[in-house]
Amino acid sequence: MLQQLFSFKGGVKPDTNKAPSVQAPIGTAPLPRLLVVPLHQSIGGMPNPLVEAGDRVLKGQLIGSADQWLSSAVHAPTSGTVRAIEERVAAHPSGLPTLSVVIEPDGQDQWIERQPLDYQALEPERVREVLRDAGVVGLGGAVFPSHAKLSAAKAVAMEELVINGAECEPYMTCDDLLMRERADDIVRGSGIFRDLLQPKRVLIGIEDNKPEAAAAMKAAVERLGENFEVITVPTRYPAGGAKQLIRVLTGKEVPASKRSPEMGVQCFNVATAYTAWRAIAHGEPVLSRIVTLTGNVEQARNWDVLLGTPLRDFVALGQARPDTNGYLMGGPMMGFEMPGLDAPIIKATNCIIASSARLFPPPAPEMPCIRCGACAEACPHELQPFEMYWFARARNFGKTQEYNIFDCIECGCCSYVCPSHIPLVQYFRFAKSEIWSREREKAMADAAKARFELRNEREEREKAEKAERLAKAAAAKAAAKKPEPADNATPASATSGVDAPVDADPAAAKKAAIAAAMERARQQRESVQPKNTDGLSIAQRKEIAEIEARRAPLQARQTALDTENTEPQRTKSNDQ
Amino acid sequence: MNFTTPPYLIQDVSVQRIMLQVLAALLPGIAVYVWLLGPIVLLQIAIATIACVLAEAGMLKLLNKPLALFLGDGSAIVTAWLIALAFPPLSPWWLIVVGALFAIVVAKHLYGGLGQNPFNPAMIAFAVCIVSFPALMSQWPPVDLPGGFAEHLALVMGTAPRLDAMSGATPLDALKTALKLAEGTQAVPNILADARTFGHFAGRGWEWVGVAYLLGGLWLWQRRIISWHAPFAFLAGIGVLSGALWVVNPAGFASPIFHLFSGGAMLGAFFIVTDPVSGCTTPRGKLIFGFGAGALAYVIRVFGGYPDGVAFAVLLLNICVPLIDLYTQPPIFGMKNK
Structure with a gap:
């Protein structure tokens, strides 16, 4: 069947430089002396550490559990001893530290008991949980938890599942080699995604500069009897961007304001599909990934590397040339410079490029924008980068939003073609982060204002209630003084009792209803909101547990007293 | 750690290269001009270029902008050539200089320099001069121009009276x-x-x-x-x-x-x-x-x-x-x- 291809506007064609790293097959990187496994390796919540220093861990043992739905688990990449749980430099351009589990391998590489599952016998929801707990995230570099992408939109039928093997970034070949060598498991993993999403078609997109990978995938699809379509797409950066590949294969344009399932399409990277299959069918969580080591090295190659391997150990495999001046993580278009050799390989690390002044010359001095419009022509999202630049520079962030700055995917095409050598992407990142921080500030100010107003309201209400109670008590006193033995019920008990609604005073009834509603809301909040004891270290938790134990008897007594005092109100709220 | 920023790959393009190509694209027109009127055309272009580049350098110096970087971009030369080609051939030298100065100093740098001018500098030069010196700006020589380079030079330098034979209408x-x-x-x-x-x-x-x-x-x-x-x-x-x-x-x-x-x-x-x-x-x-x-x-x-x-x-x-x-x-x- 002849597949009709669409095209996206813009894009650039830099030299791909992929040849050096595809000469050798995927190698297995040796065990390093220490592994530094950051707990936060995906989009979403920070996993909680489950081990403490001194613990012996097995290969594949959970060391950080997903703390909410949008989060992903982290595992020990090999067996050994936990040396520390501490802040270590992150594989992030900021170079800021992040909570990491430091493991000293024992060299035995001893697995936990693996549990292969037949996913077809499982509830779909259970499959998603297994993927979350196996740490399966988008390995194309975005590290979005995959299980959270595996639900079709309620109102829209899933039409296409796109499996992304385009790999448009220059230098990078990890997906290429993975497809060449492990095509079967990629196709099987895509089958899991297909079964969860129930799309009409499964499209595997591969740039036409990887004929071997495309052939391997085609053969695997045939061998496994699937009806997936392997489609080669023209090589043009950023054809591997999810939105661009979806556009090329399906003709659909997913705007920034929408999620792709709302348009009946979803996209996964080939490596993600591979790890999903290993997780389900072999019980192997994500412990390693394929990383391209290339650039200014003697031995460019792809390696299967344990997560947490320090950059220092990894780059030693490639023998960097003497004029190497740094290491990029990711491709040269969207990657960043690693903050140091201590930073670890993480799930997002698809490629490490040794850089040199020869490969990536320092940028020429920035000139003024001459509005030539080359950036607008190159922009795959058809934005007007020079206008956004103009307003970002002037700190007119409202205007940058009018020019759709949040549709920018920071692919770098605009900077690539700019004759004035303006680091446009930097301006856009700056503008976005400014807008975010202003919105955060505004949200915080709004919340503070709401809290203040609520407190004022509550104080006034309490004052009024107190005055009312006092007045009633005084009235009751006065009534008690009068010799009327026939009437035992005091007015006070009438208002607090079950027959309160019968009371003629509607204002009091309303007040009671409000108070009850507030109490319900408070209880709901408490049950939903995370406690401030989450995300603490093991030692801190132990301490807290001891304190709690001491407090328990006291608290039991206190609770008993409280229950007595607030009995009527509690019964009421429990009725709801 | 040095703060480098993506993308690390940059296309081999520059403002200078764009301007040089614009200049190159003007060459055929200039060649025909020279064939029609003789080498005096090149002198006009030279006068305009010198005036524009000097004005550009002066303004950059005055505004404390990096001289080599901005002079090297070639934008002043493009303006100069466009002025020389838009003005009547055999215009007196000072007419071209007035136009060039106005274009670079007022139309370009007083509005913020390269990339900031709302008006086309060469067209500003033309407009200012045709309003100020309508007669000179309307005199175009016939293509079978009498006289040699020396006579033309004298005209441009203002050392000889302007003859009717040397000027006409477009x-x-x-x-x-x-x-x-x-x-x-x-x-x-x-x-x-x-x-x-x-x-x-x-x-x-x-x-x-x-x-x-x-x-x-x-x-x-x-x-x-x-x-x-x-x-x-x-x-x-x-x-x-x-x-x-x-x-x-x-x-x-x-x-x-x-x-x-x-x-x-x-x-x-x-x-x-x-x-x-x-x-x-x-x-x-x-x-x-x-x-x-x-x-x-x-x-x-x-x-x-x-x-x-x-x-x-x-x-x-x-x-x-x-x-x-x-x-x-x-x-x-x-x-x-x-």
Whole structure:
């Protein structure tokens, strides 16, 4: 069947430089002396550490559990001893530290008991949980938890599942080699995604500069009897961007304001599909990934590397040339410079490029924008980068939003073609982060204002209630003084009792209803909101547990007293 | 740690390289000019270049901007060449210098320098000079120019009186004047039959300058330095208006071909309305900008008091650029059906 291809506007064609790293097959990187496994390796919540220093861990043992739905688990990449749980430099351009589990391998590489599952016998929801707990995230570099992408939109039928093997970034070949060598498991993993999403078609997109990978995938699809379509797409950066590949294969344009399932399409990277299959069918969580080591090295190659391997150990495999001046993580278009050799390989690390002044010359001095419009022509999202630049520079962030700055995917095409050598992407990142921080500030100010107003309201209400109670008590006193033995019920008990609604005073009834509603809301909040004891270290938790134990008897007594005092109100709220 | 930023790959392009290609694209036109009038044309270009570069250097120094970086971008030289080619050949040297100074100092640097000028500097120079020195700016030499380089040099340097033989009107002006003098008794084809002034399809000799600019412009388009929108729309603006009037009244109006290859039409189409700084940036905006400038240039040159209308038309459209850009923003990825 002849597949009709669409095209996206813009894009650039830099030299791909992929040849050096595809000469050798995927190698297995040796065990390093220490592994530094950051707990936060995906989009979403920070996993909680489950081990403490001194613990012996097995290969594949959970060391950080997903703390909410949008989060992903982290595992020990090999067996050994936990040396520390501490802040270590992150594989992030900021170079800021992040909570990491430091493991000293024992060299035995001893697995936990693996549990292969037949996913077809499982509830779909259970499959998603297994993927979350196996740490399966988008390995194309975005590290979005995959299980959270595996639900079709309620109102829209899933039409296409796109499996992304385009790999448009220059230098990078990890997906290429993975497809060449492990095509079967990629196709099987895509089958899991297909079964969860129930799309009409499964499209595997591969740039036409990887004929071997495309052939391997085609053969695997045939061998496994699937009806997936392997489609080669023209090589043009950023054809591997999810939105661009979806556009090329399906003709659909997913705007920034929408999620792709709302348009009946979803996209996964080939490596993600591979790890999903290993997780389900072999019980192997994500412990390693394929990383391209290339650039200014003697031995460019792809390696299967344990997560947490320090950059220092990894780059030693490639023998960097003497004029190497740094290491990029990711491709040269969207990657960043690693903050140091201590930073670890993480799930997002698809490629490490040794850089040199020869490969990536320092940028020429920035000139003024001459509005030539080359950036607008190159922009795959058809934005007007020079206008956004103009307003970002002037700190007119409202205007940058009018020019759709949040549709920018920071692919770098605009900077690539700019004759004035303006680091446009930097301006856009700056503008976005400014807008975010202003919105955060505004949200915080709004919340503070709401809290203040609520407190004022509550104080006034309490004052009024107190005055009312006092007045009633005084009235009751006065009534008690009068010799009327026939009437035992005091007015006070009438208002607090079950027959309160019968009371003629509607204002009091309303007040009671409000108070009850507030109490319900408070209880709901408490049950939903995370406690401030989450995300603490093991030692801190132990301490807290001891304190709690001491407090328990006291608290039991206190609770008993409280229950007595607030009995009527509690019964009421429990009725709801 | 050094703070480097992605992308680490940068295309081998620069403002300087763009400007050099624009200069290269002017060479065919200059060659025809020299063939028609002799080496004096090169002297004019040299005067303009020196004046512009000195003015640029002075302003950069005054504004504390990096001298080598900005002088090296070549934008001042492009302005200089456009001024030299837009001004009448054999203009006295000081006329060109006045134009050059005004273009660089006022139109460019007082508005913020490279990339900031709302008006095309070369067209500002032309407009200022034609308003201030209308007689000098209207004197165009005939193509069979008498005298040699020495006589021409004396004219440019102002050491010899300006002779009638050395100056005349542009073909456009000649046509307009002839039509006015004839008061309806002469039809345009008869006037254009005068082989002393008119050639195969426009002014004698000058028509080939237009052809050379066209070739240079097409090369720029092929090199993707300019897009087709503005030049096409500009030529369409002139062509549609002149075509309509010519079809209705061929005796009273010259053909579109005559207008397209006369005056500043071709220079304007490929080297003036394509100026990215002062022109529109969106594709539809470029079309509107180009068409408006072309139509207005035609109206001014045929019905107005000036020999040609390109400069005023472009400047008037420059004023409209922010508005046109604002209303012609193209829809972005994923928002085309909204």
